Amino acid sequence: MRQTSSKFLVLVTCNFILVVSALTQPRPADDNVAKSCIPRERDALLAFKQGITNDTSNMLASWRRGQDCCQWRGVTCSNRSGHVVKLDLPGSLFSAQQYYLVGQISPFLLSLEYLEYLDLSWNALTGPNDSIPQFLGSMKNLRHLDLSYMTFSGRLPSFLGNLSNLEYLDLSYTSLSGSIPPQLEWFPPFRLKEARFSFCQMGPLFPSWLKFLEGIEVLDISSTGITGHVPESICDLQGLLVLDLSNNTFYGGLPQCFRMPNITFLLLSNNNFSGKFPLPLQSCSSLAFLDLSWNKFSGSLPIWIGDLVYLRFLQLSHNMFNGDIPPTITSLKVLQHLSLAGNSLSGAIPASVSSLRAMTQKVPVETMDDILWHIRQVRPFKDVLSVVMKRQELKYGETISEIVGIDFSQNHLTGGIPDQISSLTGLLNLNLSWNYLTGKIPEKIGDMKSMESLDLSRNKLYGEIPPSLSDLTYLSYMDLSYNNLTGPIPSGRQLDTLYTGNPSMYDGNSGLCGPPLRRNCSGGISTDSGNQSTSDTDSEAQFFYFGLGSGFTVGLWVMFCVLLFNKTWRISYYRLFDKAYDGVYLFVVVAWGRLAKQAAAE
Template sequence: MNSLEQFSAYMNRLQGKIPSFFGNMCRLRTLDLSNNKLNGEISHFFQNSSWCNRHVFQNLDLSHNQITGKIPESIILLSELEDLHLDGNSLEGEVTESHLSSFSKLYDLDLSQNSLSLRFVSSWVPPFQATSLTLASCKLGPSFPGWLQTQNSLRWLDISDNELNDSVPAWFWKKLQNLGWLNMSHNNLNGAIPDIPLKLPYGPSIILNSNQFEGALPPFLLQASGLFLSQNTISDLHSFLCNQIIAPNLATLDLSNNHITAQIPDCWQSLHQLLFLDLSENKLSGNIPISMGKLAKLEALVLRKNNLTGELHSSLKNCTNLIMLDVSENNLSGRIPSWIGESMQQLRILNMQGNHFSLNFPIQLCYLRHIQLLNLSRNKLSKAIPTCLNNFTAMAEKSINRTQTQRLIYGYNITYREIYGPFASFYYQLDITWVWKGVEHVFRDPQYSLMSIDLSCNDLNGEIPKEVVYLFGIVSLNLSRNNLSGEIPSEIGNLSSLESLDLSRNHLHGRIPSSLSQLDFLGKLDLSYNYLSGRIPLERHFQTFEASSFEGNIDLCGEQLNKSCPGDHTTAKPEEAAGGDGDDSVFYEALYMSMGVGFFVGFWGLIGPILIWKPWRIGYLRFLNRLTTEIQL
């Protein structure tokens, strides 16, 4: 084995202590033991090896194992290292410049996802020129790392979650001219991004989420393929978008959770390649602009939690590739447009809750055969729920083809790389805020697992469509707080995937279908405040639901409500069963009392003394013997 130059056991479920004998393979250049379950202290790996190959060893990958301990300074023996990956372990302690002092050829370093602290003196000049530095969660802060100024070959830099509490120096932004990937998210970086004339030939993905960047964005950032600036304090959008600079390959623009005010600028035509746009949780007002209809490739439009008004403009029907449309928690009004169902037939997620949409539930929404999440709650919809719900064919399937959906949404194909460049990132994840089992939750990429309909808090009337029982994959159905009447569909037990059902505060009547007790996954049930009657089923786990699930139905009875049903009890006295009261009942009470007293007196007056006192017992037995003899004669 001394002639072995490369050894790879990537993702082979290896367990036990990290082996050290590889250091005795004198020709070994590359060792890849990543994505296993190896453990033990990393220092033993170096100390127990002679490392006769240290002058030829170039690539070491121990990432994503369970290795512990501190990185020893003896690592400098591997002075020819070019590629070092120790990420995704449980390493701890400090890494100083002395650990890296001999690595003049190092170009790829990944120490992320450990508990390491990188403590470099401010004057440190690294001996290497790295092309990739991945140092996420490595505690570089609080000052911005000045030694990065010496790195002139960087294409990939990740210093996210590093406790940086500083402004970003001007020299750093100029390095974007060479970068393809920059991640500085989840720090406390502050100040404005300077407006400088830069060319970004690599179309980088720039991820600056969860910092304190403020003010307006400089136009040069439009050259990025992905721009992620959620959870900052950006306040101006107009000067960024409306400067007549074309965004040739911008795929993602995420400016959610900022302080952007005024109206949405009406100059989206320059971002014609955009796939994902998220402006949620800002302070935007006014109408949705007409030029948004120019975003023909758009797959996700997220505008929730703003102050938008007016109707949805018909220009949006040109966005035929939309997979997610979320305009929830605004002040939009008018009808729900029929063209949503006619033009946006790729929709998986439609969230319009918390607006002022009125009139009927348009029948054209039934054309959305791929829909998985439909939320029209807290509007002013009236009339009946259409009976075409069984056209939601995706909800009729019990499982979701995750791979197919992932390809559709995130474009894992060569064509996307050709359009958006080699560093294009589809880091953006679809997410949605949804009331789940009575509690508001945020779901990440819900289209992989969740199928739900929420029409609650409207003025819908008529019966619950029987076609709903064919949505076999639905896990949550909320029709509460409407004016629905009629009975609960008897075959609702067909919805075997159902985990949450809320039909409360309607005008439903009749019995609770016994088929509901067949839903083994049902964890949340609310049928309260209707006109339901009869006995609450007790089969299977149905008795685990509390009284609050059924209260407000005056004609319901059963153990859950601690209320007996007619015929639950029978009596031993015919007179009572016939309703006999008065003198007869008094007579029988007196009779039973006198019988009890007589038994007590008779027992303790005669039998009791015989059992207790021996002379009486002997005399009584002699009397019985004489009596028996006389009878025999």
């Protein structure tokens, strides 16, 4: 029994010693516990703040000495080391709340040697001589550098080539020029995944070093002054998801090797590309956004365009395409914007247009998430889609999900408007103007409840305007001018409002009648139609003059009858007339005598 008790005491004692030693032993640091900022890096940030001469919205108000810099606005520290790893201070010049920084970029930022992310975009910050500060080329840990929409000028700095870890570089919308560096066969040390140089004047030659960026996913060299053919070396960039070559002077066609199954956004607008519809695009099976507008492409549209099943936005306007609209284009189930305007297309509008399912209802926001991601990659804060709507060129960026439309204007289309088009109830914009369309406006056009802009002008449409047109309560622009429409104009508050804003919307249709036109439907010109206020004013004036004339006539006849049948009044009237006559005669004679005397005296 004693032996058992002794063993129990020994066991309890050992456990007690183990617990005490575990409690008193120093614990390793928890990686998830936030670290306080390092004093040297806090001083560097405060020195950066000293270089700011204007902080319009107090972006840096939280940057105060004696406080933890890891808690300051725009500053992120590593939980493991406490070093500043991210400085995110983008300004905003065009939002509802404008805020931006003005001043110099302090070289003390070089003390942030572990900095991986630097965004100073949309600010008025510069280096010496308005150039990018050279010390940025020594920040070797940078992975993300965004200096877009800033006031830099001069040449693209070659020292940016020293940033071997760089994956993201945005210098767009600055006044920089040249290349990084100017040498033709320079091999970049970095492995960029996203590069944006829009409005940097990098031309006229295509930057040869871009061909080495085999892992790049987003490349924007729009509006960079580049001219010539697209080099075949671009075909080596098989990881491309987004390519923007718009607003340059590229000519010829795409290289035959341009077969990129992963590319989602391809923007080639506003160049001098020519030739037939690019055949290599048949292999770009992931395309969701294709913009070939404002070029010199010609020939017919290919039947295989219907195989690009992920297309949501197709811009082929203002080229020289001819022939019929291929019916296969209506098999694109997710297509929500189709513009073929400004070409030489002929034939009829395909009756299968009703197969465009994405236009039959408003596109759910959740289905746009992937597209919006790519839009932000192409041009953050920048409009990516240009749409002619309500006779205006409207720009859409991140609001691109809102546009659902068809624009076939300025072609040579014939035949009628297919009745099936009325099933596209999600359509916001329908523009069929400047064609040779005949027939009647579809009776069920009023079913297109989402319609905001309707332009059927400059065609050969005939018949009456469907009464259902007045059911389009969201309609804010309509033009039916210069057709052969006849009959009464449907009534409705919405149509009356549209006429007030666009009084020429019915011009060139001599057979139309009824309000708000001055031509009544029984023939002749209506004097009480048109502007209601003018009509009311004219009526009041007519009543006034009629009453005045009637009163004068009645009064004159009453006085004549009284003088005729009442002798006393007649004698009194003649006496009054004689006295008045004598008075006037005497006044004239006396006045004449005075004037004669004055003339004789002179």
